[in-house]
Amino acid sequence: MNAKYRVLLAEDHHLLREGLRLMFCALNEFDVIGEAKDGGEACRLAVSMIPDLIVTDLAMPGMDGIDVIAAIKRRLPHIRIIALTVHQDEEYVREALRVGADGYVLKSASVDELFAAVRAVMQGKRHLSPDVYGCLVDSFVSGRENHAPRPACDRLTARERSVLKLVAEGRTNRQVGVYLHLSPKTIEKYRASLMRKLEICNLTGLVLVAIEMGLIGDPTPAAPVHHANGEAESNGKHRDGDARLDSQISVARGG
Incomplete structure (x- = not known):
């Protein structure tokens, strides 16, 4: 057998x-x-x-x-x-x-x-x-398979897309790290890599790229993240930042 x-x-x-x-x-x-x-x-x-x-x-x-x-x-x-x-x-x-x-x-x-x-x-x-x-x-x-360089967003790995989506949703490095089981320092390295690849210098640019790629709709405040000890991380301290971010996006869009 x-x-x-x-x-x-x-x-x-x-x-x-x-x-x-x-x-x-x-x-x-x-x-x-x-x-x-x-x-x-x-x-x-x-x-x-x-x-x-x-x-x-x-x-x-x-x-x-x-x-x-x-x-x-x-x-x-x-x-x-x-x-x-x-x-x-x-x-x-x-x-x-x-x-x-x-x-x-x-x-x-x-x-x-x-x-x-x-x-x-x-x-x-x-x-x-x-x-x-x-x-x-x-x-x-169709000719897309050629020697011309692909757009930077097409060269993102699956993990980079996951980080981009979560960051663009307004989550902190710590919140993204909790969700993906990675350290905040690792998430910070991913953010820096994304900015280099996409030639973007701020969070607003990342959000706009994520919207253009269809990863998110209009940004909304992130839900609380529950940690192993059962405590929830409040998003209240981030609300002012979210409001400023929405304003920046509106200006960037010409709204």
Whole structure:
């Protein structure tokens, strides 16, 4: 009897993670050896369990799926990894493949397509969902795949987009760090990197770019962030800053 493929699932939504586990366990060729609810746990389990295959979401708290794929492939390049995601955008696909994903499957895919992807990558092949493949082909045919530099906003990583969205919503470095499980100092480095890439020198510019990219609508005050001790961080001290920010945006728009 052939040995089963050992599978690690990384997905922050419990219901979807449970559904994936049941689907894999229903087939004799797979054995789900671990489940992770965030990126950091996925990396720890990958190192301790050494699975044959990891199926990971791209949008998770803490380390997102792109960072997870990159970290695991650097240390354990033989592990096959499939990104299972709702993101069909070209930049997400390219970033996932660039850091080492062996497959890219949309969550709208059928069960048959998911397992076709799994079996393909376990044979050493790459697999993209048909819609994703079509998107990349269209990009090439339309001439967007050329040597001209891409706009700076298209070069942002998935993590940088997450930070940009949260910062543009009016959250402090500490609040963004709590949400993404990163230190305020790390968030400050991300903000500085965003400003360099986007050639922006202030918060108002970041907000306008986030609006243009469709990451947020008109800014609203951030909700209180609840910490491990149960205390909520009040946003009252930020309300005057939010009002000034709204005024700056109105002036920048010519309003």
